[in-house]
Amino acid sequence: MKKYEDLKEVHIDVLTEIGNIGSGNASTALCAMTGRDIVISMPEVRFLAFQDAIAHSGNPEQTVAAVLVRLKDEVEGMILLIVEHEFVANILNSFFGEKNVDLLTLNDDEISALTEIGNIMSHSYINAISTLAGLQIGTDTPSFTVDMFGAIMSVPVIEFGEVGEKLLCIDKVIEFDGVKMKSHMLLIPTVKSLKNLFEKLGI
Amino acid sequence: MISVGISDWKIVTPPDTLVTYALGSCVGICLYDKMNKIAGLSHIMLPDSQNHETSETGRMKFADTAIPDMLNKMIKMGAIKSTIKAKIAGGAIMFKLANDRFNIGERNVVAVKATLQSLRIPVLAQDTGKDYGRTMIVNATDGSVIIKSANRGAWNL
Numbered sequence: 180m181k182k183y184e185d186l187k188e189v190h191i192d193v194l195t196e197i198g199n200i201g202s203g204n205a206s207t208a209l210c211a212m213t214g215r216d217i218v219i220s221m222p223e224v225r226f227l228a229f230q231d232a233i234a235h236s237g238n239p240e241q242t243v244a245a246v247l248v249r250l251k252d253e254v255e256g257m258i259l260l261i262v263e264h265e266f267v268a269n270i271l272n273s274f275f276g277e278k279n280v281d282l283l284t285l286n287d288d289e290i291s292a293l294t295e296i297g298n299i300m301s302h303s304y305i306n307a308i309s310t311l312a313g314l315q316i317g318t319d320t321p322s323f324t325v326d327m328f329g330a331i332m333s334v335p336v337i338e339f340g341e342v343g344e345k346l347l348c349i350d351k352v353i354e355f356d357g358v359k360m361k362s363h364m365l366l367i368p369t370v371k372s373l374k375n376l377f378e379k380l381g382i
Numbered sequence: 383m384i385s386v387g388i389s390d391w392k393i394v395t396p397p398d399t400l401v402t403y404a405l406g407s408c409v410g411i412c413l414y415d416k417m418n419k420i421a422g423l424s425h426i427m428l429p430d431s432q433n434h435e436t437s438e439t440g441r442m443k444f445a446d447t448a449i450p451d452m453l454n455k456m457i458k459m460g461a462i463k464s465t466i467k468a469k470i471a472g473g474a475i476m477f478k479l480a481n482d483r484f485n486i487g488e489r490n491v492v493a494v495k496a497t498l499q500s501l502r503i504p505v506l507a508q509d510t511g512k513d514y515g516r517t518m519i520v521n522a523t524d525g526s527v528i529i530k531s532a533n534r535g536a537w538n539l
Contacts (some may be wrong), residue, residue, distance in 0.1 A: 229386045229388050229427075233403075233404060233531040240404055240517055245477075247479075283533045285533065296404070319479060320479070322478055322479050324476055324478075324513070326515045327404040327532050328531075329388075329404025329406070330405060330406030331406065333404070333515075334406060336427065337428065337486050340389075340428055341428065346460070
């Protein structure tokens with residue numbers, strides 16, 4: 180396996196299942212933190228052409244908030260949580276009772292709350308993989324930013340751009356109190372780490 | 383406006399304008415021949431094509447292949463090399479991470495400048511590095527370049 184495109188159906192199934200368990204964990208964590216009803220959709224394993232990865236249904240300039248957590252040790256890659264204004268507004272409302280949230284003028288408390296949420300959700304994801312495959316996965320300190328969707332997605336696109344023309348994303352949509360919000364949690368492993376993972380699982 | 387994707391370049395003449403959206407750590411390179419009014423815009427992802435297979439589209443990914451290719455095409459279309467000047471934008475660090483081993487934004491900017499220097503194309507203006515995404519709009523009529531950001535508004539480069 181040299182490129183993401185070499186993955187077979189069985190691999191995709193396993194990745195979906197991993198994403199599924201990870202979603203469950205992440206939902207539970209998010210419900211506990213916010214006291215709100217949160218559902219995270221069945222994950223979708225997608226191979227995104229770079230153009231599509233940054234295009235965001237035709238609006239690469241849309242302002243979004245994002246938390247990036249880098250993975251290291253036996254699984255390398257990143258988890259990227261990208262959320263739109265509505266999601267941030269709901270989260271900050273349940274945390275601080277805030278009504279008027281502007282992504283571009285978040286204060287330090289709001290930023291650290293959102294970073295922590297990204298961090299906890301990422302870790303519940305990582306724990307799922309770690310438990311399932313018995314792999315040691317470390318993380319770096321999470322990093323938060325608010326910027327254009329395309330500029331944020333350029334980070335994984337560039338990092339994985341050396342090995343191919345496509346990006347493998349395990350993508351999930353988050354529902355908040357029954358409302359689907361455009362929020363994406365992307366697990367983006369390196370090709371080498373995927374090899375590791377499938378070897379461990381005997382596939 | 384004609385859109386230039388990631389790992390892509392295009393060339394236009396008046397009255398057309400070129401746009402490339404949401405440059406993060408990527409770099410946008412505008413080459414403009416003021417006399418013949420020929421404008422090119424390239425959106426590169428990576429600094430160096432060495433150790434990579436470079437198909438025709440693959441060459442658009444790297445600074446060291448995309449810029450000379452676009453320049454050659456501009457010359458074929460009637461541009462005169464000695465009148466071509468560059469404006470560049472992008473190469474940001476989107477996430478501040480402790481001991482970031484990548485800092486690809488900065489490496490991209492360095493590679494773009496080195497390539498332009500080796501081609502003897504002067505850089506008229508630049509808005510590079512820092513920590514924000516940029517959209518770059520190039521007007522072929524006068525070679526003007528507008529930069530837009532999410533939280534800093536828009537300005538002329």
